[in-house]
Amino acid sequence: MIPAKTLKLSLKSLREFAKKKLPDEELIALDERDECPLEIVRHMCSPDKLGIQLLFIPEEYGGLGGGAFDVYCICEGMARIDLGIATAVLATFLGSDPITVGATTEQKKLWLSRIAEEGLLFAYGATEPDAGSDLGALQTTADRVEEDGQVVGYRINGAKQWISNGGIAGAYSVLANTPAGPSWFIVERGAQGFAQGKPENKHGIRTSNTAALSFTDVYVDADRLIGGVEGQGLLQAQAVFGYTRLMVAAFGLGAGWAALDRAIPYSAKRIQAGSPLSEKQGYTHKLIVPNVARLEAGRASIEETAERIDAGEGSLNTEGAIAKYLSTEAGNLAADASIQALGGYGYTHEYMVEKISRDVRITTIYEGTSEIMEMTIARDRWQLHLKTRGRHYHDRARECEALEARHAGVGAGSVALAFHALAEAMERARVGRLTRFQHILLRLGEWIAWAEGAASLARRAARMAEGRLNEKASQRFDAEALAAISRIFAREAALKVGQEGLRWIAGAQAAEQDSEVAAWEAALNLSAIHRAQIGLIADMDFVADVLYGRAAKPVAHVA
Numbered sequence: 293m294i295p296a297k298t299l300k301l302s303l304k305s306l307r308e309f310a311k312k313k314l315p316d317e318e319l320i321a322l323d324e325r326d327e328c329p330l331e332i333v334r335h336m337c338s339p340d341k342l343g344i345q346l347l348f349i350p351e352e353y354g355g356l357g358g359g360a361f362d363v364y365c366i367c368e369g370m371a372r373i374d375l376g377i378a379t380a381v382l383a384t385f386l387g388s389d390p391i392t393v394g395a396t397t398e399q400k401k402l403w404l405s406r407i408a409e410e411g412l413l414f415a416y417g418a419t420e421p422d423a424g425s426d427l428g429a430l431q432t433t434a435d436r437v438e439e440d441g442q443v444v445g446y447r448i449n450g451a452k453q454w455i456s457n458g459g460i461a462g463a464y465s466v467l468a469n470t471p472a473g474p475s476w477f478i479v480e481r482g483a484q485g486f487a488q489g490k491p492e493n494k495h496g497i498r499t500s501n502t503a504a505l506s507f508t509d510v511y512v513d514a515d516r517l518i519g520g521v522e523g524q525g526l527l528q529a530q531a532v533f534g535y536t537r538l539m540v541a542a543f544g545l546g547a548g549w550a551a552l553d554r555a556i557p558y559s560a561k562r563i564q565a566g567s568p569l570s571e572k573q574g575y576t577h578k579l580i581v582p583n584v585a586r587l588e589a590g591r592a593s594i595e596e597t598a599e600r601i602d603a604g605e606g607s608l609n610t611e612g613a614i615a616k617y618l619s620t621e622a623g624n625l626a627a628d629a630s631i632q633a634l635g636g637y638g639y640t641h642e643y644m645v646e647k648i649s650r651d652v653r654i655t656t657i658y659e660g661t662s663e664i665m666e667m668t669i670a671r672d673r674w675q676l677h678l679k680t681r682g683r684h685y686h687d688r689a690r691e692c693e694a695l696e697a698r699h700a701g702v703g704a705g706s707v708a709l710a711f712h713a714l715a716e717a718m719e720r721a722r723v724g725r726l727t728r729f730q731h732i733l734l735r736l737g738e739w740i741a742w743a744e745g746a747a748s749l750a751r752r753a754a755r756m757a758e759g760r761l762n763e764k765a766s767q768r769f770d771a772e773a774l775a776a777i778s779r780i781f782a783r784e785a786a787l788k789v790g791q792e793g794l795r796w797i798a799g800a801q802a803a804e805q806d807s808e809v810a811a812w813e814a815a816l817n818l819s820a821i822h823r824a825q826i827g828l829i830a831d832m833d834f835v836a837d838v839l840y841g842r843a844a845k846p847v848a849h850v851a
């Protein structure tokens with residue numbers, strides 16, 4: 293783990309560098325030219341300059357040994373500057389992941405030291421033209437080359453698609469099928485038969501280089517097989533999902549806030565109908581405040597997962613998926629709302645929110661799409677529901693009720709309603725065998741993410757009130773403001789689980805059964821969920837006042 297002081301200094305240097313070298317006009321020009329600024333990327337990765345790569349390399353290989361929380365802070369900081377450049381810089385981290393997780397000591401020494409000492413750029417080559425979400429369908433092959441009965445090397449044939457840094461990296465982690473199954477190989481730029489396509493002309497993150505790769509009889513020595521054992525590739529990829537999804541989650545969070553941080557000051561100055569937009573409730577309560585709540589739920593879920601990974605709880609793939617899903621969906625909504633918040637100006641290049649909105653769009657696609665996240669989350673928690681005979685989310689609800697008893701006003705009461713409703717919706721899905729409808733399975737994934745994200749936010753608000761927040765954590769909101777934000781999100785989460793749960797349980801029935809619908813409404817406790825909405829407008833008024841720096845006293849909350 294990096295000391296908090298060192299991390300703060302790194303983030304400060306990053307911001308100062310960006311201020312000097314990447315002002316808005318430069319970013320807009322790069323975006324219009326569709327250009328990855330290679331010199332800037334190299335500067336950021338050079339050990340004697342910004343050296344961002346050093347943060348992720350273990351200390352024994354010349355790095356600073358940053359943990360998941362550090363990675364989140366850096367990724368958010370990078371995304372606030374430019375998501376394309378963030379992708380270019382962080383692709384090295386992604387590309388070196390199979391090495392960090394699965395390589396032999398000699399391989400780690402060689403490749404991680406080269407990243408640390410030379411600023412070697414890496415790329416991560418998993419996706420193929422016909423294998424995206426379903427990596428098991430991969431067709432790139434690595435055939436053994438044997439001499440005297442010994443495997444001395446491999447011949448790689450195939451193609452990779454949409455590879456970040458594809459055209460600029462010096463080395464590539466490439467997933468290919470060996471006789472014993474998918475395996476990672478390291479292929480250097482310049483290897484015979486290895487070609488990189490021209491940069492893709494993309495919707496967003498145009499400052500990052502994305503290219504296809506092709507392999508025609510590319511020979512690599514046997515020591516380029518990561519870990520030295522064939523067939524470990526998918527396991528090695530999965531072993532870091534919790535971690536890498538947090539990176540993209542932080543991208544969504546950083547880009548979403550970057551957009552709101554333009555919309556908020558803009559609306560304080562823009563006068564329409566005689567007063568600033570920031571004073572109009574129909575504006576702030578639609579375009580600003582709900583997006584703040586969703587982004588902060590994403591943050592709470594990122595921070596909690598990062599702390600648990602750093603505490604040694606393993607890769608936490610499902611929690612990483614929840615953090616990615618919430619933060620990237622929230623980032624997209626926030627950026628889109630920011631265009632609306634700036635009106636016609638928002639629709640032009642000059643005001644940046646349009647670019648941020650195009651950039652952040654990728655975060656719900658790469659490193660696992662939102663639909664794949666929904667599936668991952670639902671499948672994992674479905675097993676918990678079955679294993680505990682339906683108790684899992686009732687137990688989580690009781691924990692929240694206890695939290696609400698200790699910390700009235702952090703939103704945990706509404707989260708408890710969301711968890712109880714979730715447990716009931718899952719039980720009805722079990723009895724009716726509703727997960728045979730894929731749509732219902734994926735919707736479950738969405739409700740689970742919202743309920744668990746709301747719980748993380750309520751816990752974060754409680755910790756903030758107790759002064760126990762991680763010293764590296766964002767302190768943008770004080771305890772009162774965070775509690776109000778948490779109450780807003782928790783109400784929305786409860787409403788989503790209750791109403792959407794009822795909608796799809798009913799929607800899956802072949803014929804309408806009135807008496808059962810009434811029973812489901814009661815089981816999901818919709819009336820309590822509706823009563824929990826009382827006080828919502830007052831909380832939103834308060835959060836708007838906090839955001840716009842208007843003197844405000846905390847409102848009395850409704851538990």
Ligand SMILES: Cc1cc2nc3c(=O)[nH]c(=O)nc-3n(C[C@H](O)[C@H](O)[C@H](O)COP(=O)(O)OP(=O)(O)OC[C@H]3O[C@@H](n4cnc5c(N)ncnc54)[C@H](O)[C@@H]3O)c2cc1C
Pocket residue numbers: 383415416417418419423424425426453454455456457494497502654657658659660661662663664
């Ligand atoms: C700019 C950019 C940079 C990238 N960088 C990298 C990189 O560095 N390295 C790398 O390896 N890859 C990279 N990717 C690839 C990225 O990870 C994939 O695009 C992503 O995983 C989705 O795969 P796909 O594009 O094949 O879409 P598909 O898997 O074909 O999915 C298309 C749609 O169908 C949905 N879908 C898929 N399967 C299911 C299912 N079973 N049930 C329901 N819906 C489903 C998806 O959610 C999506 O909405 C990058 C992509 C882009 C665009």
